[in-house]
Amino acid sequence: MSVAPLDYLFTRRSIKIVQAPGPNEADLALILQAAMSAPDHGRLQPWRFTLIREAGIARLADLSTDAIRAANLPFTPEKEASVRRWLGRVPLLIAIACKLDHSNTKIPEHERMLSVGAAVMNMLNAAHMLGYGAFWSTGLGTYTDDIPEILGFDSLDYRFMGFLSIGTPVKDMGAAERPDFQQFVTEWTGG
Numbered sequence: 001m002s003v004a005p006l007d008y009l010f011t012r013r014s015i016k017i018v019q020a021p022g023p024n025e026a027d028l029a030l031i032l033q034a035a036m037s038a039p040d041h042g043r044l045q046p047w048r049f050t051l052i053r054e055a056g057i058a059r060l061a062d063l064s065t066d067a068i069r070a071a072n073l074p075f076t077p078e079k080e081a082s083v084r085r086w087l088g089r090v091p092l093l094i095a096i097a098c099k100l101d102h103s104n105t106k107i108p109e110h111e112r113m114l115s116v117g118a119a120v121m122n123m124l125n126a127a128h129m130l131g132y133g134a135f136w137s138t139g140l141g142t143y144t145d146d147i148p149e150i151l152g153f154d155s156l157d158y159r160f161m162g163f164l165s166i167g168t169p170v171k172d173m174g175a176a177e178r179p180d181f182q183q184f185v186t187e188w189t190g191g
């Protein structure tokens, strides 16, 4: 059965609860290569990705809990338990960062970040097309000082943008309800 290309875009939805198997190496390469087709003002290639699996995910669960508590961010025991339950099944996390270049004053920081966002969108779509569930999260200590630094993304040179989880959906999520585009669109006729 073939699926019309646009139908892939229309049927994509974020799927948080996933389990093994994660993408095999060939599929992972396709997902990461899809990120390289993102629009990129000035060809700065600002996207940076770090793969985290198995022992790395278990360690991140501990370190992010510590970092969130140390930063005094809200984190109830129930929330911690639910994050640990979630991470206990996730086969692959991809940490996402945007590389800054302070010598480049022509292309503003937000354009680089948008470019990384577009790269992640391509990865979400590629994962969906290959039959995986994927979810972009800015939990897990994304907004602490410690977690980006532990992952090698110090705040002088990078904007840390969270984590993409990818795996096999635990259950069929069905279709997501989407708004009608017309409520977001107007036409300016020059007057």
Ligand SMILES: Cc1cc2nc3c(=O)[nH]c(=O)nc-3n(C[C@H](O)[C@H](O)[C@H](O)COP(=O)(O)O)c2cc1C
Pocket (backbone or CB within 6 Å): 012, 013, 014, 015, 135, 136, 137, 138, 139, 162, 176
């Ligand atoms: C930059 C970014 C960060 C996000 N961080 C979180 C998050 O930390 N927790 C969460 O529940 N959803 C987060 N979301 C939303 C989900 O990734 C997802 O988009 C949302 O659940 C809606 O699902 P949909 O993509 O199928 O519309 C984030 C989305 C973006 C774009």
